[in-house]
Amino acid sequence: MAAVQPMVGSAEGGVVSVAAPSAVFVGLGANLGDREATLRSALQAMAQLPGTRVERVSPLYGSAPVDAGGPDYLNAVAALATTLTPQALLQALQAIEQSAGRERPYRNAPRTLDLDILWFGDQVIHTPTLTVPHPRMAERAFVLRPLADLVPERVDAACLQAVASQGIYLLAGTGWAEGVAGDCF
Numbered sequence: 478m479a480a481v482q483p484m485v486g487s488a489e490g491g492v493v494s495v496a497a498p499s500a501v502f503v504g505l506g507a508n509l510g511d512r513e514a515t516l517r518s519a520l521q522a523m524a525q526l527p528g529t530r531v532e533r534v535s536p537l538y539g540s541a542p543v544d545a546g547g548p549d550y551l552n553a554v555a556a557l558a559t560t561l562t563p564q565a566l567l568q569a570l571q572a573i574e575q576s577a578g579r580e581r582p583y584r585n586a587p588r589t590l591d592l593d594i595l596w597f598g599d600q601v602i603h604t605p606t607l608t609v610p611h612p613r614m615a616e617r618a619f620v621l622r623p624l625a626d627l628v629p630e631r632v633d634a635a636c637l638q639a640v641a642s643q644g645i646y647l648l649a650g651t652g653w654a655e656g657v658a659g660d661c662f
């Protein structure tokens with residue numbers, strides 16, 4: 478029989494945390510305001526979530542907006558270990574987006590901060606609010622390139638090749654996020 482993981486409930490009664498951490502990859506993007514400062518703040522905020530550790534952060538990239546206007550995006554991917562459930566992490570990431578001043582006036586609008594759950598362990602999730610693996614990640618060079626920097630063995634070369642024509646440029650090595658990765662629980 479499979480082991481049952483101890484779970485922690487929220488004040489509202491939902492399960493928000495389990496005992497064993499999951500390896501999670503989060504895509505970060507910003508194309509308004511002080512974009513690099515916003516991404517750094519978002520990483521700090523993720524590192525302070527309960528039961529969550531920012532393990533590694535990719536280099537920083539710039540990319541032209543896809544299907545949208547506005548300034549170029551700054552993009553990166555963070556590898557987390559978290560005991561939060563997928564839904565609890567999604568809510569926490571949305572709260573971080575909100576605190577960065579994000580508004581959602583229309584689809585693909587320029588945004589101060591966008592946080593997407595790319596992979597959550599090996600879970601496949603289809604709920605009205607959460608789809609994992611992220612449904613559009615394979616179409617986006619600004620996701621696949623930094624993801625390949627972190628876990629090259631998990632990003633198929635043919636997928637990278639398929640998005641190679643998208644405008645994306647390296648801005649900084651992993652040092653841009655120094656001081657965030659490896660923070661303690």
Ligand code: AMP
Nearest residue numbers: 591592593594595606607608609610611
């Ligand atoms: P976006 O405008 O790209 O930030 O999309 C946000 C919406 O996508 C929210 O309503 C989320 O509930 C939903 N969503 C579905 N799957 C994911 C995911 N893997 N990561 C983040 N948001 C997701």
